[in-house]
Amino acid sequence: MKWPGLLLILVLGAGVVGLQAVYERQGGPLAATEENLLYVRSPEAIQRLALSYSALLADLYWIRAVQHYGGTRLSKDPAARYDRLYPLLDLTTSLDPRFRLAYLLGSIFLAEPPPGGPGRTDLAIALLEKGLRAEPQQWEYAQAIGFVHYWWEKDYEDAAAWFLRAADIPGAAEWLRPLAATTLAQGGSRASSRLLWQQILSTAENGWYRNEAQRRLRQLDAMDQLDRLRAAVDAYRKARGSPPGDWPDLRAAGYLRGTPVDPTGAPYRLAGGIVSLDPASSLNPLPTEPVRVR
Secondary structure (H helix, E strand, O other), rough: OHHHHHHHHHHHHHHHHHHHHHHHOOOOOOHHHHHHHOOOOOOHHHHHHHHHHHHHHHHHHHHHHHHHHHHHHHHOOOOOOOOOOHHHHHHHHHOOOOOHHHHHHHHHHHOOOOOOOOOOHHHHHHHHHHHHHOOOOHHHHHHHHHHHHHHOOOOHHHHHHHHHHHHOOOOOOOOOHHHHHHHHHHHOHHHHHHHHHHHHHOOOHHHHHHHHHHHHHHHHHHEEEEEEEEHHHHHHHHHHHOOOOOOHHHOOOOOOOOEOOOOOEEEEEEEOOOOOOOOOOOOOOOOOOOOOOO
């Protein structure tokens, strides 16, 4: 009989809908009582209970994982944590080992540093390795592991090794070998970072993934612009003996033609000779500058 599995699907589905309704009424994170209501913690137990409904149940857990991530990220509660993110993703991918989106997006959710995520690159890599064990022919998982090493851990040797491993998988993208070579030669330079995000943008199948790639490319553009603006401020300081008070000083001295704005249209800030993003810019926080590999 399949009634236990069907009953579990109905209960969990109703729970997701009900908890989301509570969330919307409260206008914020769910209460702590949600802790033990959301999921069965054992992937093995849930697989036994799910029977032929595993794909549907995987979708329910994926929705809950996205809700948990988004709700925690938007929360104003300083105590909010992403504690249930990996267990939910683990259950999702145990129920549906071929759930590519859960592996790829889930790894980004896990790796993103606080407050945008839990900063658990180890769990991001573990999730992707799980996907690679389930589908060894999916080169995207190996490439994504290299990406975690590259972007968040700034371990360029391991990143290059994973890019090469991905390139060895039949059907892999041709740009992986040049990317591995660039990674080893240039470390985490903005040029190699830009190449990586451009490739992700051009190959991403998911809209969120494409939007994230566009945001990262705008961040890199902003970092280039900030370098040029700081150079102008330094030139003004050397010529005048003191820093400019604001952008009109630089315009009057011929260093600028207008008020500079970042790639989103938000004006850059200049205060005390320090150039920075507007705090309200969606490009905050900019990635830290990587250490070049010698």
